[in-house]
Structures are given as C-alpha cells and as structure tokens.
Amino acid sequence: MRDYQNILDEIYTTLKSSKNPGEVATYIPELAKMNRDSLAIHLRLSSGESFSVGDATEKFSTQSISKVFSLAKAFQLAGNELWQRVGVEPSGNPYNHLSLLELDLGKPRNPLINAGALVIADILISHLENPKQEFLDFVRELSHDSDIDYNKAVAESERQTGFNNYAAAYILKSFGNLHNGVEEVLEFYFYQCSIMMSCKQLANAFHVFSNGGRCIKNNKHLSTYKVKRINAIMLTCGFYDEAGEFAFEVGLPGKSGVGGGIIALLPHYFTISAWSPPLNANGNSYLGMKALKLFTAKTDLSLF
C-alpha cells in the first residue's frame, strides 16, 4: 500500500517552497482578513483511514463549496424536476458572468455557478420549513460533526457588498425563475456560503459522494443515481472557467470556493481537501489546485 502520509508530506514541502502569485479574495471584506499563508490538506480513504498536513482542523469559509451540499439537498427533495429550472452544462464563462443566464432565458447553465445556486436556494426555501436550520443540520449530519456553523459576520459582509448576486437574483426573478422573494433567497444564500468547515470536516462530509450516497455513519442520504449525477456536474462545472483544466490536470470531480478551499474525490476510493486562501485568476486556490495536481500525479489515482 502507498505511503499516503509521505506523499502528503512531500506535497506540503513542495507547496511551502513555491512562490504563490495568487491573491486573497477581497470582494467580501471579511474574507480579506484571512491569513494568506494558511495551508492544509486532508485525505480520507474510503476505508476510513485519514492523513493530514498543515492546519487540517482549522475552519475556513466554504463559500462555493457549499453549493454542492445545497444541490445535494435540493436534488434529494425535488428530484429530476430540478432540471426544469437549471441546466447541467459548463458555462464557458467567468464565475460571476451574467450574460449566459440571459441568453438561456433565465435558466442558469448549471447549479454550481452563482445564478444556478440561487435557483437551488430558492428550491430549498420552498421545500423546507426552516431552511437555514435544516440545511445546517444536513451538513452536520454528512460530516457527523455538530461543531459546524454559519459565520454571521461573513454572511452579513456579503449582504453589504454582494451586488452582483443581487443582480443575478433580480434577473432570475424577472424571468420568473425565483419563486420566493429576492431578499429571502439571498439571505439564505449568503448564510449557506458562510458555513465554516475544516479540511477534515469537508473530506468527511464529501464521503457521501464517493460512497454511493452513504455518509460516514453509513446512513443512506442519496440514491446512487443522484450521487453519480452530482459527481458528473462537479467534474464538468466545479471550477468555473477552469473546469476543463481541472479535469485535464487532476481528473477528479470536485469543487472550489473563494475562501481558498478545494474538495475532490475518486468514487469508491477517497475524498481529499486542500486549503490555501490566495486565488488564481479564475478564482480557484492557487496552491490548492497545485496540491491536487501533485497528488494525482504522484498516486496515478484519477477517473481516467
């Protein structure tokens, strides 16, 4: 068996000695306060064994990574009707671009771009009694860890500055593709994105997607059919306008967030998460991307 700890150690050493031209996201003022030198990787095998380097239990803002949880919950609740309101195609555009939303007459290209995640948030609000609490419960359950919470300061910070998300929500509303109020949807969405999780918690939570829908406690949350489709969407749409590059260089389904986190997985084999706040030009963690490229290069473990 491979010496995974040794592999992670090597990667960590390489990254620590790399120049990092990335920049910490500043458009959400709270995020700008992050330490640009934070670095962590956590690997969890399907067997349950796990390996870490760096601050793998330090929590950070999951941001867009949380869109996979909300997609999973909405898919669980609404089933394939979901796809009437949001597509499954890569966007071919930067993550905050609005034009494709319009061209498709208010149907966002996929659930992992902002506009699509707003439709997903709208669906959750329509299905849940107490959306914020129930969504948090779902994430805690997948992670089997109740020490996970929203970060109100981040959510509030984004509410003050997230004008582009307001714009996207109003365009969706103008096309009739938000059923609840714009403010209500954005409130939920900003909270959802603010969830704080560590690399370890993320790797535990995403086990459900590498294990046919069963979480680390072996409870069945999603059908195999749904898990496969969520993985396919992560592969083709999980990294904004760098999804093809990630599939090309890493070859795993995954998702990144502007908090500097990345999570990826190989079905039936492992989940792996990395965290480093400075982002590349496409909005993905510069060192996080590099970490995963090194991991698949060293282990030869990928879909293809």
Add this chain to the structure above:
Amino acid sequence: MRDYQNILDEIYTTLKSSKNPGEVATYIPELAKMNRDSLAIHLRLSSGESFSVGDATEKFSTQSISKVFSLAKAFQLAGNELWQRVGVEPSGNPYNHLSLLELDLGKPRNPLINAGALVIADILISHLENPKQEFLDFVRELSHDSDIDYNKAVAESERQTGFNNYAAAYILKSFGNLHNGVEEVLEFYFYQCSIMMSCKQLANAFHVFSNGGRCIKNNKHLSTYKVKRINAIMLTCGFYDEAGEFAFEVGLPGKSGVGGGIIALLPHYFTISAWSPPLNANGNSYLGMKALKLFTAKTDLSLF
C-alpha cells in the same frame, strides 16, 4: 458475469420501437444520402471479447469522431506545446459557433470544436511529411485493420459547402494561429472527417484510450499521461453543447460525429460505439445517445 449480448439485444429492441424525431445532417450533401434507419452498437471489453447488434460492420462517415484521432496524433508529435494554441475548456456554445474563438483571441476553446480541430490539422501538416497518408496509417494501425479509407466524395462535398469551416480557418489565420495555408489545412481537415469506419472498427481503434495507450495489438502509441488527458477532454468537450448532459446521463468519455456515430469508453473496462444517422438538435445522434444512456443505466458502469 453480465450477459452483455442480452443487454445489447434489449437496447436494440427498445431503440427499434422508439420514435426518432432526429434529422439526418443535410449540410454535407453526401451525408444526406444515408439511410435514416441504420442502427448498430458494438461493445468491446478490455479482455477482447466483443458483442454487436445491428450493422456493426457497415461503415459510415466518422466526421467529428476523427478529431480524437487527430488530437492523439498531434499530442503524440507536439506534446504539451499543443496547449499554447488550443485550450481544454468546454465551449458552452453550439458546435459551429465562432464567437468564442474570437473572444479568446484566436485560441479555440478546445481541440474537439471545429476551430480547434483546424489548429490540430495545421499542427499535423507541420509535423508530417505526407499528412493524409500518415494520418490514415495511424488510424489503420490503431484499428489493426487496413480496410479503412477516406471517402473522397464526402470530402469533396464538404469542400463545396463547408463555408463555416472556411470562415473559422480564416479567422484563425487572421490571428496567426494557422501556420500553413488555409486551403491546405481545410483539404486535410475535410479528408480527415471523411474517414469511413464501422462501429466495430471504432470500438477497436478506441481501445488505445481505454488501455493506457496500448492498442489492440498491444503496441504503445501514447503515454498514460496523454491518454488520461485525451479522455478528460472527451468527457468535458466531446458532445458540443451537450457535453454536460452526456456526462450527467452517461458518465463516460466519448465523441460524436454528424454522421450519426458515437464512441465512448470506460478506462480499463470497455469501448462502445453506436451508429444511427438522425441527429438531435445539438448535432448528436438521437438514438446513439439513447443507446449509451440505456447501456450505463443497465450495467451501472460509468466513471462516477
């Protein structure tokens, strides 16, 4: 072990009794002559065993499927320098759209859209002594079958009517991303697309991509590294604006052509090809897509 013949038979029966709203491509006059009722599927396991239904030895125009062969040959010859001139991102646009080509300043989004394949053709011309003959030899070698040839009538037919490809080539030329003459590149490209192959020949030839770069005669043509990347590109870019849908519903790397052919594969497991001329609105074989969806649904064999 699964009874694959039985599975293919079931699929064939289902398809034969399906309504087919697709339409045979008419923009290349020679293609319009195809029999819209032709239908074939060929499955080849990595072990070498194979299973067929329908006219699996009848040849048809491979069209865009041939772009995978030309990509493979160019990648073999030029290595990673290739990616200076063509990207690896899905296009988010119809297969004959020109605007993204422009926005990216003459660098096509990926090698499987027409503009990208023209750049690949240009690279092959620069590297090969006798491009048409050497490319044909490469395809024959992968298939281990010398009974494969260009269809001059189809190539000539497209030369008369392929105005959109002329436009794409001249845009590339205006950006300096074609090094050879436009006419020379298009001549090669139209011949490349005209290659006639059967479902069986395709499934045999694509074995190289499911077998780490070794063809059915066990000769090494491509490194594992290159094969993985070609598979990743097929998954994210192989089906025009339906790539996400194919990943979502089928979950295999693959490629389609307007001749009605589709090829897909699961690394280390199998290659599978289907042929039915009528196309859906995205330019992919209507029944071919359905055949592959049914196959992965029945066998549960997919990447995810």
Add this chain to the structure above:
Amino acid sequence: MRDYQNILDEIYTTLKSSKNPGEVATYIPELAKMNRDSLAIHLRLSSGESFSVGDATEKFSTQSISKVFSLAKAFQLAGNELWQRVGVEPSGNPYNHLSLLELDLGKPRNPLINAGALVIADILISHLENPKQEFLDFVRELSHDSDIDYNKAVAESERQTGFNNYAAAYILKSFGNLHNGVEEVLEFYFYQCSIMMSCKQLANAFHVFSNGGRCIKNNKHLSTYKVKRINAIMLTCGFYDEAGEFAFEVGLPGKSGVGGGIIALLPHYFTISAWSPPLNANGNSYLGMKALKLFTAKTDLSLF
C-alpha cells in the same frame, strides 16, 4: 406655407384605418390598463403656432421619454463630467439588455438605455436637495405648465415588477457606478418614468431642444453646445434597437416611451409628438412611428 392641419388630418385618417399589430406594454401592470385605441398627434412650430389631431391634451405615462429631461438636467448640473460615467454610443441591443453594460465594465453605452438613465438618476440625486420635487419643477418649467405630476400608482407598480431595473442597478453598483443607494436611485427613477404628460405638453417642453436651449417662455436653460449634443444622442440612441431605422425613415432626433408616446424635433423648425399605446417588437409605438414617417414624407422636413 404648408397646411399643417390638413397634413395631420390626413395622417390621422390613414392611421385610424390601419391595422395595428402592436401590443400594449403589460410588464408594468398599470400601463396595461391603457386604451389601445388612444391616438393623438401634436405639432408645434418654432413660431409658436400649433396643430393637433386626436386626444392631444390627454395625459399618458411618458416613461423613457422622461430620460431626455433627466439627461438635460444632469448635463446642466454636471457638465461634461457626465461622460466619465456614461457613453454616447448606440447600444445595438434591445432596450432591456444587460450584457453591453458588463462588457464596458459598468459604463452604460448611452444615457437613454435603462442602465444609463439609472446613472443619470444617481447623478441628479447627488446634485439635488430634493430630487423628486426639483426634477418635477424642471419639467413643469420647460412645459410652462404646472399641471404635470408623477403617477404614484405607475411608479409603485413598476417598483413591484421592475426586476430587470433592479438587476441593472445592482450591476452598476457592483462596478461602483452608482454613488447613492440602489433603492434610492430606483425610487427616483420609477417616479421620473411615471410622469404623466399630454402630446401638447411634450411638444411644448421639447421646444427647448429645438430652440438652442431657450424654453417657450424664452428662458435659457441649456447652452447651445449642450442642446446640440442632446439632440445628437436622441438621433443615435433614442429608439433602442430601432434608432438607425428611425434616422433612416424619419431623420429627426427623438425619443419614445413604452407608454406609447414619441417626441421628435427639427432644430429651429418644430417639435412633434404622437401617442398610441400599442408597441412594435422593438418597444416603440407602432402607429406613433408610422405617424412620424408619414409626416416627414409629406413635408420633406428632416435633418438630411
């Protein structure tokens, strides 16, 4: 001298017997209540003589026509600094399109598209103590008629449904091109658009633009320089994606609104307004456009 009354009578008869395929705007519910058979034309010569047919003293919702008043007031107050924040180029897109706004990095193409008018509204709010009152006073002064007012029901109706304008405002905000709050700008903007005026009042008010900046009471409101430039913008940008068509067929600076009103003018000669609620596919009054085409065809009075 021409018999203008006779010319208007002829046009009126022609229009009354024309089929009208246009449709009354319904996206602002209050506007949908208009009588689709209302029809009026009012011609005011520079000499002061005037001629009318139809309900020329019946008030209607000026909507986008009011953008010329707000542009004039903002130009008066801010001078050429205005053009740092909004361009003077035609948009080449439908009136409610958002993409050009983005491509130009938050600088709307011109002040007569919605996004541009929002920037103008923002500028007025920054310069005026009591924006709504002072803007209304300005329009009343130009018209020399104090019986002009906002229609709160229309303003409120648009606030409930104007999601696309909210979206545009938030995009502008995200680019830093709104200095005041989004809600405050939209509040002013919806009120501005709701101003009710008759054809006669409009023809009187626009005299200032055909008379080198002097209103019908001969008070100087704008420099000749500014008036010329406002006229140029009306000519190139006054009719959404039909501006070229209007210059081609009518050849006068002008502006239309979704309330079915159109105003146009020939510097030093006349102002002319028409009103008929049903709109063509470009959002301009179907019969109003026809009325002005007939008028310039019959009188041979145009810029060119």
Add this chain to the structure above:
Amino acid sequence: MRDYQNILDEIYTTLKSSKNPGEVATYIPELAKMNRDSLAIHLRLSSGESFSVGDATEKFSTQSISKVFSLAKAFQLAGNELWQRVGVEPSGNPYNHLSLLELDLGKPRNPLINAGALVIADILISHLENPKQEFLDFVRELSHDSDIDYNKAVAESERQTGFNNYAAAYILKSFGNLHNGVEEVLEFYFYQCSIMMSCKQLANAFHVFSNGGRCIKNNKHLSTYKVKRINAIMLTCGFYDEAGEFAFEVGLPGKSGVGGGIIALLPHYFTISAWSPPLNANGNSYLGMKALKLFTAKTDLSLF
C-alpha cells in the same frame, strides 16, 4: 460671410502643433508605407467655392470611404430590396467584429461595416456587366474627374492579408447571403477599397449627397429619398464604434477609412474632407476627427 480660409488655416496650425498618438494602419502592408505627417483639409461649399490647407490634391487610399459610393450605386440599382439583405442599425462593435453578423443570422447590421459592404459588393456584381469598370466610372463621374483609379498594389496587398474579410465573406456565404462566389466578391471589394482619391476629389464627389442627388455637374444620380437615407446611415453608422461620438462632437453625416481619410457633409451647405494617416484606437484618423470637431466648433455648422 465667414472667412473659411482663415478658419482652415487656424485648424491646420492647431493640428500641426498637436501631439499625434495615432498609429498608421499596418494590417495592409501597402498602407504602412504612408507618410504619417501627411495632412490636408478641403472644404467645398454648395455654391462651388472651395478652400484647402495642406496636400489637398495628394491621393490616398480611400478604403472604407469607398463603401458610401458602393452603397449609393447599389441603392440606385436595387432600390429598397437592398434592405432585405443588410440592416440600417449601428453595430455597437468594433469595425472588424464578426459576432453581430452571426446573431442576426447572416444579415449584417448595416452597409458600412465590412460584412455589410461585402453584401453590397455582391449586389453590384449581380447587377453590373463589368463591375470593376462600371464602379470606377461611377466614382469618376461623381467627382467629374477621370484621373481616379484603383491601386492594384493595395488591392493585392489586402488580398494577401485580409483574412478577416475572407472569414466574413464565408460566414455570409454559409447563410446564403452572398449570391456570387466568395473570391469574386472579395476581388471586387479589395479593388473598391483601393481607390485612390485626394481630399479635393472626395469633397467634389460627396457633393451629390449634400445636393439632393445631383453631382457637381448637376446630373441627377440619386433621388432625394435615397440621398437622405444614405446620409442617415452615414450619421448613425459611419464611424464604427465611434459613430455616436462623431454625431455628438461633430454632428454631421460622414465616413472614415483606415487610409486616414474622413469625409463629412452638411446637406445644402458643404462637404468637407480631411486626411491624416495615423488612426485612433477606433480606426478613425486621429487628426482628421480633431479637424472636423474644430471646424464645427468654430463655424457652429452642424445638423443639430
């Protein structure tokens, strides 16, 4: 009466002492040979009086200015049927942009962008026995000067390098909006653009557009109706993505070319041409634009 010679002299002095950040067009190699210090202005009043500064009888490549002649000839021959194949709306895009051509399904936005001028060239070829000779005769007749000719070196130079025009022609062909062969249309088009004329010849030739269709010899070439519409198109579409700016700052119908020439006119008053090779970022002569701004500022003669 104004002292026009004095006004031109003042403008010339101002321009001669201005910094010129413009750059001579190099994409047509022959044009790159022009002297960047050439400067000329020629004013021709409707009365026949004329005034010059600089090298007003030196010929230069008219390039896109020739599109007005071809439009005039095609409108003369084909009448309003022309507008089935080309629009009259400003493009809102750089002069060599292709995407709007596509969005409108092969119908170029107007006859003064390259794609539109190709359709016009196609129409001329369909109507004329000997297109190149008859078109040249038309220009000579309008100028009342037989010493005007094509520049074969420039035409040939553009044929070697005008890949973007080839691309546009092939897109038009793919939409069925070129009836003649691509090579034949481009051959005519490159010759048309290569016509060499001086400022004086241009001002004489454009008199037809300021004089209701009668040329300087008082022959009637175009109806008043057609002349008005050509002037409207020049105003809204004559300066690529700077048409609004030109209407705003100058306020005259006109047309520029990448040879550094600009022509403009005020109906019933004058024609004026300027020439200076270095171009601004929008492809219009930097000093030529400035010359016309100064002229209308000093004389207060404009449409508005």
